[in-house]
Amino acid sequence: DIQMTQSPSSLSASVGESVTITCRASQDIGTYLAWYQQKPGKAPKTLIYDASSLKSGVPSKFSGSGSGTDFTLTIRSLQPEDSATYYCQQYNSYPRTFGQGTKVENK
Amino acid sequence: EVQVLESGGGLVQPGGSLRLSCTVSRVDFRYFAMTWIRQAPGKGLEWVSVISGSGDSTFYEDSVEGRFTISRDNSKNTLYLQMNSLRGDDTAIYYCARESPDLDYWGQGTLVTVSS
Numbered sequence: 001d002i003q004m005t006q007s008p009s010s011l012s013a014s015v016g017e018s019v020t021i022t023c024r025a026s027q028d029i030g031t032y033l034a035w036y037q038q039k040p041g042k043a044p045k046t047l048i049y050d051a052s053s054l055k056s057g058v059p060s061k062f063s064g065s066g067s068g069t070d071f072t073l074t075i076r077s078l079q080p081e082d083s084a085t086y087y088c089q090q091y092n093s094y095p096r097t098f099g100q101g102t103k104v105e106n107k
Numbered sequence: 108e109v110q111v112l113e114s115g116g117g118l119v120q121p122g123g124s125l126r127l128s129c130t131v132s133r134v135d136f137r138y139f140a141m142t143w144i145r146q147a148p149g150k151g152l153e154w155v156s157v158i159s160g161s162g163d164s165t166f167y168e169d170s171v172e173g174r175f176t177i178s179r180d181n182s183k184n185t186l187y188l189q190m191n192s193l194r195g196d197d198t199a200i201y202y203c204a205r206e207s208p209d210l211d212y213w214g215q216g217t218l219v220t221v222s223s
Binding site (some may be wrong): 036 | 132142148152154166168169202204211213214215216
């Protein structure tokens with residue numbers, strides 16, 4: 001099984017700052033990676049698919065990059081509504097696997 | 108707007124069984140793989156199982172293999188998860204989602220609690 005490791009597990013940033021979350025796969029997954037945002041009590045929502053493609057309707061402040069084993073999600077100009085937990089997920093092979101999540105909070 | 112609605116959760120004793128259902132509307136259900144994902148209280152997302160659009164192919168996470176069975180009825184736009192030999196660590200919110208290949212449409216989840 002492919003292991004997905006996210007870092008950091010949590011972060012706190014001020015409004016207007018940019019934040020970056022990293023996700024590392026235990027083997028090459030090409031660009032078969034998605035990023036999800038989950039707010040408390042809600043189902044996750046796709047932000048990025050194919051490592052760097054922005055899902056329709058998602059603000060361009062979210063961006064993804066990477067290929068192979070190393071990936072990043074960047075949130076530009078953090079706002080209070082961006083407080084959430086973010087997960088990466090590989091869909092290169094079954095079983096699909098998620099990272100453990102990164103909780104983003106406003107300072 | 109695609110709608111996804113899970114049902115069937117509840118309280119069950121260890122060793123018991125439960126069947127979850129997930130109905131999907133306003134989409135060509137039969138063309139897409141469907142997935143179950145779960146989230147234990149206060150924990151992260153865990154992928155559980157997937158079934159192909161035709162129902163011919165299934166995969167399971169190791170800890171549920173042999174205990175859970177995923178199936179679908181394309182005539183009813185419904186996905187199922189039969190859960191047997193339930194354990195305490197199966198307690199979670201269970202979500203179904205369409206795989207395309209990211210998980211683009213999710214239900215609101217149904218809570219399964221395994222406890223005596």
